[in-house]
Amino acid sequence: MDSTFPRVRKPKLGYNTTQVDGFLQLARRAYDGTASADDAPLTSDRIRLTAFAMQKGGYSTTHVDQALERLEDAFAAQERQVAARLHGGEAWLREARTTAQVVSNRLARPEGHRFDRVSPLVRGYSTRDVDRFADKLTRYFRDGWPISIEDVRTVVFKTQRGGYREAQVDLLLDAVVDVMLAVR
Template identity: 60%
Template sequence: MSTTFPRSGKKVLGYDTGQVEDFLVNARRAYDGEGELTAESIRHTAFSMKKDGYSPELVDAALERLEDAFAAKERERASATVGEAARLDEARATAQVVINRLSREPGHRFARTSFLTVGYNRADVDRFANRLVKYFQDGFPITVDDVRTAVFRPQRGGYRENQVDAVMDAVVEVMLAVR
């Protein structure tokens, strides 16, 4: 029986232990150069939920550290391949696209769902978007973890979740690229 992470308990859902263990084996191989795995693919990793699975909070924290480690390797590789200046120029270009999107009028930053469908609360997203714009333009203190753990309440007619999530992913990519 593996003890990689504490279990969630017999009556509580946690991450499927087999899936987590398989992922970690593949991640170790990839980190050693024997496989394909990126910081982005780690960020998008999901596991099935099962009773007595691994603690989601602790697995998620480990995935964040793993994403950071892979991002550091990717930065080093990109700097060696295209040069530090070109790598930073690419990050700046992505940041500008994000700033352009987040600088739109509140309530109009993303496409909205129909009034019958639930999306992200527009006010919550707009408030966080304002913080992100300040981060990019003025150096307002915000961390990668702040972005990763941002939560938006549901709202009928809210912003489309996939668009907001894509921009949040781009923010994380830029933040990791310029560390």
Template identity: 55%
Template sequence: MVAVSSTFPTVPKGKRGYDVDEVDAFLDEARKAYAGDVSLGIDSARIRRTAFGLTKNGYSTAHVDAALERLEDAFASRQRDRAVSSGAESTWFSTARSGAEDIVARLERPQGHRFDRVGILTTGYHPRDVDRLTRRLHGYFTDGRPLSIDDVRGSVFRPKRGGYRESQVDLLLDTVVDVMLAVR
């Protein structure tokens, strides 16, 4: 397993960081899951979707996020290895191929119309920012252009009233990371 310390730097006094108890509890569960306790239901996707509350003097978000990315990679690699060793490799890659096809279908929609829009009084992701990333994703999936998982994970979009629905964009990015991890 990738070494993940349960002790992270804390944010400067008075600043907000991830809740120390929540992070430590989750990492303890993740260690148990990695050691074989499947009843905990922790996999790479759950790790990616994990969120912690913010508290004063909590853990540095950047350090915890980096550790979670390494942990997600370790779980994904292990999941792939188990699929290969159990003879389910073709199913594993078929699932990844299906995800990639769904992604490409979404990316081929017209610019500015790739995702539903939120109401004019609601804030969503800025369509130009999202469309800029989707062009890069399209190049990765259709032409084999280089793009790293970190590029996808680190994507940040400006807020915009009437912008793209955040949940749809986030779901697409989760699927992209799943596919990229599956074929690594």
């Protein structure tokens, strides 16, 4: 299979080409319904959480990440269609509204207290950065202010000692992406 991804120059690190190509083959089989019995199930959530090892001269991380985002979108649309056929479109939207309400409740907490904090000896996400982005998300959910799914997927926070627990913030961002994909 010839790759459509550019490679980084040899001394630089990019994604492991064998892992990326293998994952894309698995995704193609899963999407077109030709997955084998020993293929692991593939969902939009699993695509979002996929990670590859790094290698010198590997695939450009930017190009692969963009392809994974498009793949996640395609799988989410397919999952939405299946759920709508099985349970009705209203059930799918009801679940998205429930998730949006859980996210909104978390975002409504006071600044500096929206997420658990790590020990003062450990680095976590900057509370100021996260709270600033949380305010943008609040305006998105409450007032319909524009924010793109790309903004949520690519947000980067500085770190600080005693900051917010990264795993908790990342889970909330994943939930926001789920809601945004559901209402597309």
